Amino acid sequence: MHKVFVNDKPIVLTTKVEKEKGFKNFPLKTVNLKKIIRELNSTSLKEVRLIHKNEEKLLKKFLKKLPNVIAGGGKAYNDKGEILFIFRNNKWDLPKGKTEKKEAIEETAIREVEEETGVNGLEIVKPLETTYHIFKRNGRNKIKITYWFEMKTNYNGKLEPQENEGITKVAWLDKEQVEKALENSYANIKSLI
Template sequence: MYKVFVGDKPIILTTRVEQETNFKNYLLDTVNIGKVIKELNTTKLQEVRLIHKNDEKLLKKFLKKLPNVVAAGGKVFNAENDILFIYRNDKWDLPKGKIEGNETIEKTALREVMEETGVSGLEITKPLETTYHIFKRNGNHKLKITYWFEMKTTFTGNLYAQEDEGITKVEWLNEIKTQEALENSYANIKLLI
């Protein structure tokens, strides 16, 4: 099973057909993805489930439905176990960005965290869940695939918001502040925290 978010509403990729209540079932092979996105954005529907009989082909088939944008980012901890957050588009988020050239996904994650926040001395400690969300750019829907990594740093310098990327704040948040930030964040970020 996979979750692909349209705003905060999920498209569930699954092999199980269940009785519809606050969601609709569609066959993955024949679904009109534009119609599904519109339905999630304009109705009270809570989720959509796209069904396919082969679990191993669920994601592969879905990825062909929309142009893909590949990104990487980090859930960064400092020595006090605070988490590094950015504030962009009136929401709390984790630093991330698109792959450039032929860099590895790990190199992208490290570079993007550093560029967006000013934090250096980053070390990847483990991979995290990959997230998927649909966004609209220049009138077209695209699927963003974000590879996430848990990172640590002993950095204690000044934080710098990358303003040309729309970031207005960068902050280390403790456990209580993290929970408050998640009330104004994205579904994908809530999954990672």
Template sequence: MYKVFINEKLIILSNEVQKSEISDTYLLKDVDLEWLIGKLGAGKIDKAILYHDKSEELLPLLYTKLPLVEAAGGLVKNDKQETLFIFRNGKWDLPKGKTEKGENIEETAIREVEEETGVTGLSITEFLMKTYHIFKRNGEYRLKLTHWYKMETKYEGELLPQIEEDIMQVEWRNDADAVLALQNSYENIKLLF
């Protein structure tokens, strides 16, 4: 099973369907994703389940329906165990971005955190998870696959929001303030916590 978000709406890719979920279920190989995204966006359905009987074919089938954009980012902690957040498009988020040619995923994660926040001296401590969300760019829906890493840094310098990426603020937040930020964040970011 995989969770794919479109803003706050959820699409579940699954090879199992419960009887109570039949009305929300569509065959992945046959579904018109533009139509489905329109229904979700208009609030006509709250969630959708895209079914295929073979779990190993769920993602490859989805990749045939939407162009894939690979990205990476970090859940960064400092020596005070504060978490690094960015504020963009009216929501609290974590730094992340697209992979560049010739770059591996871990390099992308570190580069994007540095570019979006000004924080340096990053080290990856573990891989956390992959998240999926659908977004629209130049009139076309795309699927973003983000690889998330837990990172640490001893950086104590100035935080520098990347204005050209519409990042308005960068902040270190303690656990209580992180909980408040997550109330105005994306569902895939909440999964990381």
């Protein structure tokens, strides 16, 4: 099972057909994705489930339905165990961004965290789960596939938000501050924390 978010509402990719209650089932093969996205954005529908009989092919078939944007990002920790967050579009988020040219996804993740926050000396500890969300650019829906990595750094210099990317604040947040920030964050970020 995979979840692809449209804002904070999931499109669940699954092999199981369940009785509809607060969600709707659709066959993945014939689904009108544009219509579903519109419905999720404009109604009280909580989620949509797209059904396909083959678990292995579910995600692959879904990703062919819209253009893909590949991104890398980081859940970076400092020596105090605090997590690095950015504030953009009035929400707390983790730093991430699109890959460039033939860059490895790990290089993308480190570069984007550095560019968006001013933090350097980052080292990847391990890969985290990959997240998927649908966004609209120039009137077209696209799927952002973000490969996340847990990172560590002993950087304790100045934090510098990348303002030309709409980032207004960068902060190291402790456990309590993270919980508060997650009240005003995205569903896929909550799943990473």
